[in-house]
Amino acid sequence: xxPEKKEDFDNALVITIFLLIWMxxxxxxxxTVAGILILRKRLRNIPNLYIxxxxxxxxxxxxxxxxxxxxxxxxxxxxxxxxITTPFFELxxxxxxxxxxxxxxxxxxxxILHPISYKPTIQKTVAVLVMLTVGxxxxxxxxxxxxxxxxxxxSENNDKINSYNESNYESSNMCNILTEDESSDLWFRIVDFxxxxxIPVIAMVIMYYRIIKTLWSxxxxxxxxxxxxxxxxxxxxxxxxxxxxxxLPFYVLDIIHDSIEIITGDEVSGKSYDVARIVVVFLALSNxxxxxxxxxxLNKQFQREMCVxxxxxxxxxxxxxDTNINTHxxxxxxxxxGCSSQQTSLPV
Numbered sequence: 001x002x003p004e005k006k007e008d009f010d011n012a013l014v015i016t017i018f019l020l021i022w023m024x025x026x027x028x029x030x031x032t033v034a035g036i037l038i039l040r041k042r043l044r045n046i047p048n049l050y051i052x053x054x055x056x057x058x059x060x061x062x063x064x065x066x067x068x069x070x071x072x073x074x075x076x077x078x079x080x081x082x083x084i085t086t087p088f089f090e091l092x093x094x095x096x097x098x099x100x101x102x103x104x105x106x107x108x109x110x111x112i113l114h115p116i117s118y119k120p121t122i123q124k125t126v127a128v129l130v131m132l133t134v135g136x137x138x139x140x141x142x143x144x145x146x147x148x149x150x151x152x153x154x155s156e157n158n159d160k161i162n163s164y165n166e167s168n169y170e171s172s173n174m175c176n177i178l179t180e181d182e183s184s185d186l187w188f189r190i191v192d193f194x195x196x197x198x199i200p201v202i203a204m205v206i207m208y209y210r211i212i213k214t215l216w217s218x219x220x221x222x223x224x225x226x227x228x229x230x231x232x233x234x235x236x237x238x239x240x241x242x243x244x245x246x247x248l249p250f251y252v253l254d255i256i257h258d259s260i261e262i263i264t265g266d267e268v269s270g271k272s273y274d275v276a277r278i279v280v281v282f283l284a285l286s287n288x289x290x291x292x293x294x295x296x297x298l299n300k301q302f303q304r305e306m307c308v309x310x311x312x313x314x315x316x317x318x319x320x321x322d323t324n325i326n327t328h329x330x331x332x333x334x335x336x337x338g339c340s341s342q343q344t345s346l347p348v
Contacts, residue, residue, distance in 0.1 A: 012073050015278065019070050022285050026062030029292040030055040033302070040305045046125045050104035051295045053129050057100065058288040060093035066285070088143040091192075096136035097291075098200050101243070103132055108236065109207040112229060113214055139195075146188050186258035193251045204240050208233065231300075239294045246287035249280040 034055035037048045068086040071078050107125075110118040214220070215230050253276060257268050 015073050016070055018282065019066050019073070022282065022289070023062050023066040026058060026066075026285070026288045029289060030058045030062065033292040033295065034059075036302065036305055036309070040308075043301065043305055044122075046120050046122065047104060047107060049122070049125050049129060050100050050107065053133070054097055054100040054104070054295070055292060057093045057097040058291060060089055061285065061288050065090045065093065084144065084147055087147070088140050091143055092136050092140040095139050095196055096133055098196050098243075099132040099136055100129070101239070102200050102203060103128060105204045105207050105236070105240075108233070109211055112211050112233075142188065142191075146185055186255070186262060189251070189254050189258060193255065197247060197251055201240070201244055208237055208240065212237075235294050235298050239291060242290045242294065243287055246283050246290070250284040253277065253280050 034052050037043045037052050037055075065086065068078070068082065070076075107120065111120075211233055215226060215233060220226060257273070260266075260268050
């Protein structure tokens with residue numbers, strides 16, 4: 001094997017291993033959160049419906065998108081239809097996730113600022129989630145338009161490319177989120193950046209500012225309910241911050257890359273750019289790992305239910321008497337207590 005080919009093989013192997021690690025982590029974390037929120041009755045509240053929907057959107061990234069990227073990295077031949085649907089589901093998963101995140105923020109904004117007039121129900125929330133999902137599907141249809149433009153530009157510039165190389169290009173580029181799309185996608189990328197990043201982030205920042213201003217007002221009475229709500233908002237702010245940190249570099253690098261190519265007419269490539277591209281993509285994928293930790297494992301109510309499952313199925317020799325615990329608010333947050341063998345567990 002030639003040294004250059006061996007280096008490419010080694011790089012592909014390393015990237016594949018890291019992609020598999022990310023895939024397993026995303027599937028386990030989001031699958032665990034979604035499963036427990038669905039199966040445990042006390043966790044079936046309105047905010048958690050958004051968390052379940054968000055977890056399923058991340059599972060799309062952890063399975064279909066990453067698996068397609070592994071095929072692209074290793075130049076495994078895939079049908080053209082697979083390569084077109086891969087970016088479609090990638091955009092759908094991301095847009096649906098941000099729609100659910102904004103929906104959750106709106107729900108908490110109205111629940112805290114308008115607790116008397118805001119009367120949500122499970123049925124209404126499910127209807128909202130369905131509309132958000134349909135909206136994400138409709139928005140993602142632009143991928144097919146984008147693919148048609150990219151293919152047209154590519155065919156004009158590469159008339160001598162044979163069918164094998166064209167198929168190889170589709171498999172390695174369209175199916176691989178680690179490679180850059182055509183520079184002709186710049187305007188699509190800018191639209192995505194504005195509609196799926198800037199506007200949602202600004203809207204969520206404004207709503208959380210209003211919530212924080214209300215909950216931390218000197219005139220508000222500091223009760224146990226207020227303290228619980230403050231803890232929830234802190235975790236939500238952390239989630240928005242992680243979203244900003246994880247996805248901003250991805251968009252900035254793509255927009256700068258495409259802009260330079262259009263302005264100069266030269267292709268931007270090289271080892272430094274390839275490394276930067278891989279870093280920002282893995283950073284963006286890390287958001288799918290962080291979300292379930294923030295919304296699930298840092299939630300005291302979720303931790304209590306985990307304790308119940310542990311005591312029921314893994315600690316049968318040391319069972320604890322079950323005691324009913326009352327859910328105090330629409331946000332579904334319990335008192336800040338740990339889980340140990342000396343404490344009382346929840347009913348199964």
